[in-house]
Amino acid sequence: MLTEAATRTLADLPGPRGLPGAGNALQLKADRLHLKLEEWAQAHGPIFRFAIGRRTIVVFGEADPINAMLRERPDGFRRWTEIESVFRELGIHGVFSSEGADWKRQRRLAVTALNTDHLRRYYEIIRACTERLHGVLETAARAGEPYDIQSAFMAYTADITAWLAFGYDLNTLERETELQQHLERVLPLVSRRISAPFPYWRIVTPPKDRAALRSLAELRVAVAQFIGQARGRIAAHPDEPPRNFLESMLLAEESYTDEEVFGNVLTMLLAGEDTTAHSLAWTSWYMASSPALQEILFTEARDILGQDTHARDPQTADRFEHADATLRETIRMKSAAPLLFLEPLHDTTVGGVELPKGTHVIGLSRYAEADAADEKRQLAFGAGPRFCPGRNLALLEARSALAMLARNFEVSLPPNAPEVEERFGFTMSAHGLKVLLRERR
Ligand code: HEM
Structure with missing residues (x-):
């Protein structure tokens, strides 16, 4: 347990002035939450408090106390x-x-399914999706119109996650499918509900929520299909060991409820899709904004790939040092997860502040990272026992896509394009990003 001496209570903390009853709720927009909290950290210091309705929330913007809390899970x-x-x-x-115990059991399977050996064995899946992504971007380049590259990256990451974690080839990259739009509506719904001052949805369902709930129902139908297929494969090859996360859940001795299996299939899709796709979208924005960076990435990709369009094996994918460094820096600056939500299970003290059991805490991971040059203290993928199990997959698939993009296309921003904005919906996306692609020979 954290045992430091407390020097301040919640009441002693600085923070923005709010209104009786509403607290600071009226100053916050759900889709810009991270920006407002980062602004308040600048104004009030790295540990401050604010309120949504009657709920007080303590915000930490320094790497050490956030790391300490993450490691206490x-x-x-x-x-x-x-x-x-x-x-x-x-x-x-x-x-x-x-x-608790439920998490421990599920965590073991998630870590096994996403471990590095597993990924390398199944690199062919990433390769095949990178090749498809190349085809999709080629078509966009030939059309010559401003192009929503973030959607293409979403399809890319959804396809890889579904294929690796459930053995199901969605092929949203090439097939007309609404699955991706459905997926895109779910995390913003989660975000609205988690930060709501009260459970508004018990009283009224706003149109945005209704659309997201319809999407969730459609996703459940799609997920039932993956599970049906996996059960079919297991019945056909009863002696074979599980090949992926879904098969591990279906074959586990301690059986998982249908609700847990459904929940985890959707969790993996949601966790694996947005985060990596948004990081790739922001990387393409940095490329489009910096011809010098683009030249470095192109030169590296041409030197390694020659006339080939993409990396055909994991050893080649590992050689893109500049692409890797660009991705890591993008993930740091344009963190897909700029807010970490924590709650102490006992009365405790962090950063000299007394936190009673159940206090709502937010860690500003990006803001805190600005002073965390040491990679061990960085927070873009969290820290401690619940550190992101998909980090290696994210970096491998992103490297493969970025090397392909840099080798085959010049990326630019359309003339007079509106400014690209950071939008928070549990993950942070590049709102309004459109690019022009030109094929390289
Ligand atoms: C750039 C891409 C990604 C970023 C920035 C990212 C970031 C994060 C962060 C910050 C957390 C919370 C960690 C914590 O609480 O300490 C997390 C958890 C998680 N991530 Fe990722 N992630 C990414 C990609 C992925 C991918 C590709 C997958 C899987 C396909 C994935 C699966 C998960 C899961 C299952 C958890 C929950 C772990 C747990 O609670 O034990 N993530 N991720």
């Missing part, structure tokens, strides 16, 4: 209670939203 800290209840109510409750 699962016994000292948990994710916000609302994360579990909202995910559970929406039927997407899995390893991300679980706690």
